[in-house]
Amino acid sequence: MAGRQIFKPDGFKNVEKDGSVCGFEFQFKLQYYRGITLSIIRDIAVTIDGEAVPRENVLLTVNGETFSLEECRTVVSPLYRWEFGEYATVTVVREGGLAKGSHHISVLQHIAPSYMPFPIQATCEADFEI
Amino acid sequence: MSEIKRSVSLYSYQDSYYDGKLDLEGCLRETSKAGATGVELLAETMIKQFPNPIYTEEFQAQWKEWLKKYNLTPTCYDAFLENHIYDNRMLSLGEQVEMMKRDLKCASILGFSCIRTLVSTPIDVIEGSLEYAEEVGVKIGLEVHAPFSLNSTWAQGYLDRLSGSASKFKYFAFIPDMGIFCKRVPDVVEDKWRRQGAQQKFIDIVNKAYEDRVANGFTKIEYSLNLGEANMNYRNANGQAKLLEQFKELGASPADVGYLMSSYTYSWSDPQDLIDNIDRICHTHAKCYNTHEDYVETAVAIPEVVAAYKKCGYDGYLSTEYEGGECLRADMPVDDIEQVRRHQEAMRRAIEA
Numbered sequence: 001m002a003g004r005q006i007f008k009p010d011g012f013k014n015v016e017k018d019g020s021v022c023g024f025e026f027q028f029k030l031q032y033y034r035g036i037t038l039s040i041i042r043d044i045a046v047t048i049d050g051e052a053v054p055r056e057n058v059l060l061t062v063n064g065e066t067f068s069l070e071e072c073r074t075v076v077s078p079l080y081r082w083e084f085g086e087y088a089t090v091t092v093v094r095e096g097g098l099a100k101g102s103h104h105i106s107v108l109q110h111i112a113p114s115y116m117p118f119p120i121q122a123t124c125e126a127d128f129e130i
Numbered sequence: 131m132s133e134i135k136r137s138v139s140l141y142s143y144q145d146s147y148y149d150g151k152l153d154l155e156g157c158l159r160e161t162s163k164a165g166a167t168g169v170e171l172l173a174e175t176m177i178k179q180f181p182n183p184i185y186t187e188e189f190q191a192q193w194k195e196w197l198k199k200y201n202l203t204p205t206c207y208d209a210f211l212e213n214h215i216y217d218n219r220m221l222s223l224g225e226q227v228e229m230m231k232r233d234l235k236c237a238s239i240l241g242f243s244c245i246r247t248l249v250s251t252p253i254d255v256i257e258g259s260l261e262y263a264e265e266v267g268v269k270i271g272l273e274v275h276a277p278f279s280l281n282s283t284w285a286q287g288y289l290d291r292l293s294g295s296a297s298k299f300k301y302f303a304f305i306p307d308m309g310i311f312c313k314r315v316p317d318v319v320e321d322k323w324r325r326q327g328a329q330q331k332f333i334d335i336v337n338k339a340y341e342d343r344v345a346n347g348f349t350k351i352e353y354s355l356n357l358g359e360a361n362m363n364y365r366n367a368n369g370q371a372k373l374l375e376q377f378k379e380l381g382a383s384p385a386d387v388g389y390l391m392s393s394y395t396y397s398w399s400d401p402q403d404l405i406d407n408i409d410r411i412c413h414t415h416a417k418c419y420n421t422h423e424d425y426v427e428t429a430v431a432i433p434e435v436v437a438a439y440k441k442c443g444y445d446g447y448l449s450t451e452y453e454g455g456e457c458l459r460a461d462m463p464v465d466d467i468e469q470v471r472r473h474q475e476a477m478r479r480a481i482e483a
Contacts, residue, residue: 002462002463003459003460003461003462004145004148004149004459004460004464005149029148033141033144033172033175034172034174034175034210035174035175035178035180037212037215039215039216039217040212040214040215040217042217073216073217073218074216076215076216078179078180078181078182079179081178081179081180083178083179084144084147084148084174084175084176085147085148085149085150086178112214112217113210113212114210114211114212114213114214114215114250115210115211115248115249115250117357117358117361
């Protein structure tokens, strides 16, 4: 039997800018039980095929607006909550994106709800094809 | 005839909501189908762009229409005081009171008579919000969740401090979480750790130790401003450190230790605590983990708790809060709709017995 779905199955793709591939993106759901302001995200640590992605190369998009993880620290508007049960898009800046074929991704969602004595760290993994 | 009423906290349906099987209206429909007449809402979970829609006439009209359609009374609004919303500082007391007032206002708009505030809420914030609570007629209910308990120095700390607030004091109450009446560690917790490799011999030691704590009485948590430290002291006063030592000597695996640590998140209080505090209880979280086909909950002493509430004439709600899904969702589907249905039936039987 399978556990819950975290990543959107058809959400993995390379992204282009000005005609050249500048990275890749994926969509996944928050592993918590309520929506959160982006300000309580401590990290979204991406490891692709065993290689850690630098924090500054990770961008988060919710409700049509894109923020770097550094910018997320001050995002408290109701417009840009990461809603419970909804996918957020993560864009990883990486020249050339990902090669055609199979890949493995591991993403640590690290959030800090105020009332919890310890932050929540959820590791989300998937195998996918480009 | 008992006046105890039944409600469902929509927390219970989080897996169906996550999967997109139920939306907010779907949750209300299922609540009604399960036989409850009350509904408890986590606005931050199911109202998108919280709190904005709550202030609009459109949403307010929709909410009222749903309540009428499904014959539901709003019981409790679960507030989350996000007082560390910025990572570089704690919100000031004034900002926290403002946040608490926002939740009281939202609760009032949606017709709730109380809000649930978490154990981490500073007393100053509750005290600073009581006047507004009285103004909007919404009680502030402090959740009494394991490892916390009634009739403890922790609970008394709030009572001592807030009783000075005269008439406003009646807007402060407790919301016991029935997870403080666990006679054993839930079977779904045991099964989860077994799937991760916990061995029967260590599971048996943990279960025997829990049984002994129930028989001899748990040592209650002491009041402290440092909740993490208070929790650790509480665990060790109830034998966690000693058991850990024993596990090490016996060569326990990480999964064995995981089950041991998990077992300390459950506790048993004497249901007499409810009777002693009945004038100060505005709502109840009827926590459940796994209600079997024969309508017996794996861990929570539903019959004893309901009997205590009957004895003192409780006329509030028991609000199903299904939490067993957290032990299942990584490995298998969660049937939260069926779990809520069974749990409501289990409570109905106890209430009408």
